Amino acid sequence: MSNQGFRRPAVAALAFAVGCITINVYFPEAEIKELSERIEEAIQQRAAEGAGGARAARPAAAPARRAGLLPALLRLTAAPVLAQSAEEKVAPPEVTSPAIRKIIESRARRLAELNRLKGLGVVGESKDALVVIRNLDALPDLRARAAAQRLVKEENADREALFKEIAAVKNVDLSQLPRIRETYAVTLRQKARKGDWIQLPDGTWQQKK
DSSP states (O other), X not given: OOHHHHHHHHHHHHHHHHHHOOOOXXXXXXXHHHHHHHHHHHHHHHHHHHHHHHHHOOXXXXXXXXXXXXXXXXXXXXXXXXXXXXXXXXXXXXXXXXXXXXXXXXXXXHHHHHHHHHHTTSEEEOTTSOEEEOOOTTSOSHHHHHHHHHHHHHHHHHHHHHHHHHHHHTTOOGGGHHHHHHHHHHHHHHHOOTTOEEEOTTSOEEEOO
């Protein structure tokens, strides 16, 4: 048999071995989980600050509130970090990046209404980290139902943008967006209020206990 005849089985075996190699795609799951928790905490805190300011503020104070918005957001996003370690002085750059700050502000403005709809059982948190309409029967008329559908659309648009921003700040390929969704959905299920509808990874729905 010629040398060429010996080479062919060897080349075939090498090709088979290479084909069996599993390529590990970079995905910092723990870091993304931690970031998702900090973002959700920032949204809740910003919504609470906004609600308090709306009750107490007079019209003349509005420009001052807008001027102090950025420092306030920086403080609230830094709070979880300071609780974690006394040596850390500022929030991680991912949470205070301009794009993510903008999404935090946008989602915070609709949080109260979204929670109201969750309390009525109208919407729930899906396993893909999006909000979905579950039952519109609790809403009185077509206008209220249209408003709920519009809110869900706007909220999901913000979340879709957020997942892409998380991929960018963590240097994760966009092909990993489904894994970002799954990781973020864990945080949303954990932070859901008692009685809210949540979808489990297997697709079943249940109310948070």
